[in-house]
Amino acid sequence: MQTNQLNEKLKRESRKEKRKDFILMLIALGIVVIMLFPVYWMAITSVKSDHEIFAKVLTFIPKDITFEPWLVQFRDRNFLYSLRNSIVIAFTAMTLSLSLGITAAYGLGKYKLPFHNSILLVFLVTQMMPSSLLLTPLYLFFARTSLLNTFLAPAMAIATNSIPFIIITLRPYFMSVPKSLDEAARIDGSSAFRSFIQIVIPAVKTGVITVMVISFLHGWNDLVYSMTFNVEATMRPLTANIHKFMDQYGMKWNNIMAYGMILAIPVLTSFVFLQKHIIGGVTSGAVKE
Amino acid sequence: MKSKFGSKRKEGLLFTLPALIYMLALIGYSLIYNIILSFKNMNVRTFKGGNSVFVGLDNYIELFKDPVFLMVLKNTFIFTIACLAIQFTFGLIFALLFSKKFPLSGVIRGLLLVSYMLPMSVSGLLWRNMYGLDGVFNTILMSLGIIRQPIEWIVSTKTALLSLIITNSWIGIPFNMLLMTTGLTNISKDVYEAAEVDGATKWKKFRYITAPLLKPAALSSVMLVFIYTFRAFDLMFIMTGGGPLHSTDVLGTLSYSYSFTQYKFSLGAATAVVLFAILFVVGLIYLHLTTKEEAS
Numbered sequence: 001m002q003t004n005q006l007n008e009k010l011k012r013e014s015r016k017e018k019r020k021d022f023i024l025m026l027i028a029l030g031i032v033v034i035m036l037f038p039v040y041w042m043a044i045t046s047v048k049s050d051h052e053i054f055a056k057v058l059t060f061i062p063k064d065i066t067f068e069p070w071l072v073q074f075r076d077r078n079f080l081y082s083l084r085n086s087i088v089i090a091f092t093a094m095t096l097s098l099s100l101g102i103t104a105a106y107g108l109g110k111y112k113l114p115f116h117n118s119i120l121l122v123f124l125v126t127q128m129m130p131s132s133l134l135l136t137p138l139y140l141f142f143a144r145t146s147l148l149n150t151f152l153a154p155a156m157a158i159a160t161n162s163i164p165f166i167i168i169t170l171r172p173y174f175m176s177v178p179k180s181l182d183e184a185a186r187i188d189g190s191s192a193f194r195s196f197i198q199i200v201i202p203a204v205k206t207g208v209i210t211v212m213v214i215s216f217l218h219g220w221n222d223l224v225y226s227m228t229f230n231v232e233a234t235m236r237p238l239t240a241n242i243h244k245f246m247d248q249y250g251m252k253w254n255n256i257m258a259y260g261m262i263l264a265i266p267v268l269t270s271f272v273f274l275q276k277h278i279i280g281g282v283t284s285g286a287v288k289e
Numbered sequence: 290m291k292s293k294f295g296s297k298r299k300e301g302l303l304f305t306l307p308a309l310i311y312m313l314a315l316i317g318y319s320l321i322y323n324i325i326l327s328f329k330n331m332n333v334r335t336f337k338g339g340n341s342v343f344v345g346l347d348n349y350i351e352l353f354k355d356p357v358f359l360m361v362l363k364n365t366f367i368f369t370i371a372c373l374a375i376q377f378t379f380g381l382i383f384a385l386l387f388s389k390k391f392p393l394s395g396v397i398r399g400l401l402l403v404s405y406m407l408p409m410s411v412s413g414l415l416w417r418n419m420y421g422l423d424g425v426f427n428t429i430l431m432s433l434g435i436i437r438q439p440i441e442w443i444v445s446t447k448t449a450l451l452s453l454i455i456t457n458s459w460i461g462i463p464f465n466m467l468l469m470t471t472g473l474t475n476i477s478k479d480v481y482e483a484a485e486v487d488g489a490t491k492w493k494k495f496r497y498i499t500a501p502l503l504k505p506a507a508l509s510s511v512m513l514v515f516i517y518t519f520r521a522f523d524l525m526f527i528m529t530g531g532g533p534l535h536s537t538d539v540l541g542t543l544s545y546s547y548s549f550t551q552y553k554f555s556l557g558a559a560t561a562v563v564l565f566a567i568l569f570v571v572g573l574i575y576l577h578l579t580t581k582e583e584a585s
Contacts, residue, residue, distance in 0.1 A: 029397065103307065113302060124576070129320075130568060223522075263410065
């Protein structure tokens with residue numbers, strides 16, 4: 001009798017819990033619907049026909065889906081070179097940032113350096129610099145060294161954002177690599193640099209992939225450096241040519257939204273595959289070790 | 290043994306120095322050059338002629354006498370503080386919601402991050418479209434009967450800054466949520482369990498456990514978000530170009546337009562120094578708070 005009553009009570013409790021969970025889920029779904037509506041709006045606008053775009057009544061579900069606004073871009077020479085520039089700038093910035101950032105993260109994670117904390121502080125502080133501070137001095141410097149309108153100029157500036165980020169994110173990974181792993185390689189006669197490349201980096205693979213993706217995105221998303229240092233449209237990436245394309249498309253918002261969708265693709269795909277790591281990476285710049 | 294230790298240090302320095310030198314060369318150079326520039330009269334003419342001279346505080350005096358600059362300074366603070374308030378509130382509410390385990394909570398939380406991950410320029414384009422006079426927001430609000438006349442959003446001086454605050458908050462809420470989630474997970478479960486045994490209500494648990502224990506993490510993320518928001522540029526550039534009539538101009542966009550549309554490099558540099566000085570003070574507070582947190 002007693003146990004029966006207790007069972008009843010537990011059942012009721014768990015039913016109550018379930019109902020509470022269900023309500024929480026509904027609230028969360030409501031939030032996500034509101035927050036993601038703009039993204040939905042961009043996606044459906046990008047597949048609407050010109051006819052539907054210019055119709056008097058807005059449609060919340062496209063009547064007929066057409067990929068023409070997407071295809072228009074790939075037939076446009078201006079779009080193609082902007083896309084190429086985006087890719088080249090992002091890769092250059094990424095390569096530069098990784099080669100300097102990963103090594104420094106290792107140096108600060110594994111060794112006890114003179115002025116260790118001051119060096120760390122330099123990287124923390126430089127991460128907070130506003131880009132406005134770099135624009136004029138670097139513009140005048142690149143003007144003197146004839147680096148304006150090259151891919152290197154924006155990439156060099158972008159790297160100043162990515163390097164501190166890489167160091168702050170990766171340092172804890174290197175700190176957690178067991179010393180024995182590295183030392184075993186040394187005893188075999190490997191140099192410090194070789195054991196770093198061959199043994200240590202593979203051991204922190206997930207961390208390296210995370211910073212690789214995020215520093216690529218830094219370059220891909222950059223607007224201000226590319227538009228300042230590269231005035232020629234043919235050297236500008238997709239972000240910096242947005243105004244040019246808006247003029248070109250006029251009120252054809254389907255084309256403009258397709259442009260935005262294409263620009264968002266690297267972010268969305270890497271997010272799908274690396275969500276967990278990216279979430280860790282995004283906040284690591286903010287959280288102290 | 291000692292020499293081995295010495296060579297180890299050298300090894301570590303060899304790994305670290307290239308990045309350090311790179312950052313000092315670019316950022317240190319920029320910072321110093323910017324400050325020097327702000328005391329000169331460098332514009333496109335004196336740059337080409339190489340005959341710019343020191344003019345003392347003239348640029349700063351000109352800025353602080355200029356009503357446009359003062360308005361831009363005010364805009365920057367309003368934008369930053371409003372965004373902070375909105376993002377922090379919703380970020381905390383969402384973090385508290387997702388700290389509960391319910392079906393699909395992980396997936397939904399992940400989906401929420403999309404607005405933060407989108408490139409700023411894409412968000413700018415997208416919201417520019419939605420803020421249109423016959424755009425989707427006005428259509429929805431009018432069909433719900435909330436407004437009779439379409440709102441002018443980014444084309445009116447009255448609503449433009451508010452529109453940008455809404456857009457920037459949409460971008461920043463998920464980031465604030467992540468920061469708060471990190472703060473919440475660092476609070477030990479035992480404390481709550483002990484409180485439950487003592488029969489504490491939900492509100493009491495929030496008031497006396499969550500709030501005080503979250504305070505250090507909350508403070509440092511407020512500082513960090515302040516720094517990120519105060520240097521805004523991309524959104525204004527894509528959506529309004531600082532207009533109409535400077536109503537959405539902030540220090541970042543003003544500095545850019547001085548230097549690169551009017552070619553008054555020194556005035557642009559002085560504006561950037563003001564922006565930097567404010568961030569520097571906030572940054573010092575941030576570092577002070579985080580190191581104190583670390584020590585305790």
